[in-house]
Amino acid sequence: TVEDPTKPLILKAKLDYLICSADECLPASKNIELNLPVGTPEKTQDAALIEDALKNVPKKTPEIVHVKNVEFIENDAGNKILNIKIHDPKLTKDAAIFVESPHKMFFDLPTITPLEEQGSFTIAFPVFLDELKKLAPFQSLVDEPVTITIVEKDRAYSVQAVVSAEKPSWLGFITIMILAFAGGFILNFMPCVLPVLSIKMMSLLKYSHGHxxxxxxxxxxxxxxxxASFMTIALTLMTLKWMGTSIGWGMQFQQPLFLIFICFVLVLFAANLLGLFEFQVPRIFYRFMDSDKVHSEHLKDVLEGVFATLLSTPCSAPMIGTAISFALSNGSIQIFLIFFLMSLGFSVPYILIALFPRLLSFMPKPGPWMITLKRVLSLALWGTVLWLLFVLVTQVGFKTTFLIASGLAIFYALLWTRGKSPKQQWIGVLVVALFMSSSGTALTVLGLTTPETKTLNGTWLPFDLGLLQRSIKQNKLVFVDVTADWCITCKFNEGTVLARTVVQNYLSLNDVVLIRADWTSPSPTITSYLKSLNTFAIPAYIVYGPSSQTGTKLPQILTPSIVINALEKAKDTQPSSSQ
Structure with a gap:
């Protein structure tokens, strides 16, 4: 609406467009301006041109035309393609076809290929990779709406569609399901979860004979x-995805409140192992249930399953990342199915014991050794608390973390002093004071003076899309490490592979640009970058080079040979051909 119709109106716009020849397209941009004077409009010398152009404005989609699907895929050379399958009996190879997306993403000239079905075609748009590219390689169109405009001869029409991820074959889908189940099973033996499994097996020993x-x-x-926990996570992710929120495996560990909650739960379990208290069913439940059938052990059993699931999320066991990325890049059914299979694999040790209780007979008989093991497992849980506190230093700072550590110490002291004599309670107060002072000193040394990660040829550079694009444009070798302080698998790879002398020497001799994307705290830029790679779990490792302009993803579990071979392949002077 014009605010003041008595004054001239000036319209300004920025036009992004492609200038195309028969062989290539080049992006261009121009600022345009139109002055509309006050009064009755008069035809200008361009009126005829405007009328002719209006005749070519896309009309309503003909009834005989329908888009079957639009996929954002990656071909064998690693190049990203917008693949459109359309039914249009009148379409010819001479048609001019345009795609509009919510992002400033440019596409190269499309390839039109007839399908076996009469009147159906595949239109493949390579993502534009000219030296003037903008953010094309780092954006994903999955779940985004696009407008497809087709102009030829005396007709022009537009049709809208939502882009989906590439759908695997049935064999590929079955493989993904197997990976989800196997990955869930392997999670039991990751350092995040193993203490919980050990605690459970130990608690079952008292029933190992005749019960x-x-x-x-x-x-x-x-x-x-x-x-129940995995299904809750799946439902939460489906809801967030439906709301348009960025999602990923382990993202809850980016939230300080969640880390604080986990710390208190860990302290609670550590205190339970040491016999300081027993889990009790809240009294309110007795009003609704038969008290003879409600036991505290029942609640503890369920909570152990929930607890194990929560602790598993910062771990990326082999195969987990592939399965989760597939699930989160597809629909609700795939998310539900993949997370169900992961939970089933994660539950295998418990299901096996339920089916074959006599397996417990192979474990040592209960005895004094169990008290020692409980103390060891309690120390393991306290070690996890300390690790999470270091993560919190990164997220909320030293002072806030110190207050949280003090609260944990007081919480543990309250559990310890239950039923104790006044003298023992005073001892508890002194222990808390000692813990607060020692933890403050430790966090000062380790939290406030965290050393910068070094390599032989310099520092890791913080993640920046502009830096990444410039490095790729200059045909440099680039290694991107997407990591987080709460990601145990990330730290394992950094310590056992990336820090190895053979890897460091190779990185130095080949002047590899090292970029580290720290996902410890929420980062929309890093989240978008992961989404463009169709990756929703970390660690993520991507190699770029002259023959890998759009990036090559590495496995989540690294070896020196995997890293070096990927970089060698990427620096090949013969670039991969695009389709």
Whole structure:
């Protein structure tokens, strides 16, 4: 609406467009301006041109035309393609076809290929990779709406569609399901979860002789807690995806409140191992249930399953990243199915014990050694608390983390002093004071003076899209490491592979640009970058070079040979051909 119709109106716009020849397209940009004077409009010398152009404005999509699907895929050479399958009996190879997307993404000239079905075609648009490219290689169109305009001869029309990720074959889908199940099983033996599994197996030993029904009940309740937790995570991710929020595996560890909650839960379990208290069912439940059938152990069994699931999320076992990336890049059914299979794989140890309780007979008989093991496992949980506190230093700073550590110490002291004599309670107060002072000193040394990560040829550079694009344009070798302080697998790879002398020497001799994307805290830029790679879990490692302009993803578990071979392939002077 014009605010003041008595004054001239000036319209300004910025026009981004492509200048195309028969062989190539070049992006261009121009600022345009139109002055509309006050009064009755008069035809200008351009009126005829405007009328002719209006005749070519796309009309309503003909009834005989329909878009089957639009996929954002990656070909064998690693180049990104917008693949459109359309049914239009009148379409010819001479048609001018345009794609408009929410992002400033340019496309090269399309390839039109007839399909077996009469009147159906595949239109493949390579993402524009000219030296004037903008953000094309780092954006994804998955779940985004696009407008497809087709102009030829005496007709022009536009049609809208939502882009989907590339759908694997049935064999590929079955492979993904197997990976999800196997990855869930392997999670049991990752350092995040192994203490919880050990605690559960130890608690079952008291039923190992003649109490098979108790063993079955306990393990099935824990498996139920795991299943319920995974399904809750899946439902949450489906809801967030439906709302348009960026999602990923382990993203809850970016939230300080979640880390604080996990710290208190860990302290609670550590105190339970040391016999400071027993899990009790809240009294309010007795109003609704038969108290004879409600036992504190039941709640503890379920909570152990929930607890194990929460601790598993910062771990990326082999195969987990592939399965999760597939699930989160597809629809709700795939998300639900993949997370169900992961929970099933994660529950295998408990299900096996439930099916074959006599397996416990192969474990040592209960004895004094269990008290020692409980103390060791308690120390493992305290070690996890300390690790999470270091993560919190990165997220909320030293002072806030110190207050959180003090709160944890007071919480543990309250549990320890329950039922103790006044003298023992005073001892507890002194222990808390000592813990607060020592933790403050430790966090000062390790938290406030965190050393910068070094390599032999310089520092890791913070993630920056502009830096990445310039390095690719200059045909440099680039290694991108997407990591987080709470990602145990990331730290394992950094310490055992990336820090190895053979890898460091190679990086130095080849002047590899090292870029580290720190996802410890929420970062929309890094999240978008991961989404463009169709990756929703970390660690993520991507190599760029003259023959890998759009990037080559590496496995989540690295070896020196994997890193070096990928970089060697990327620096090949013969660039990969695009389709």
């Amino acid at each position: 098979e029904h108790q063993v079955r009940a306990q393990t099935l309740r824990t498996a139920g807690g795991i299943l």
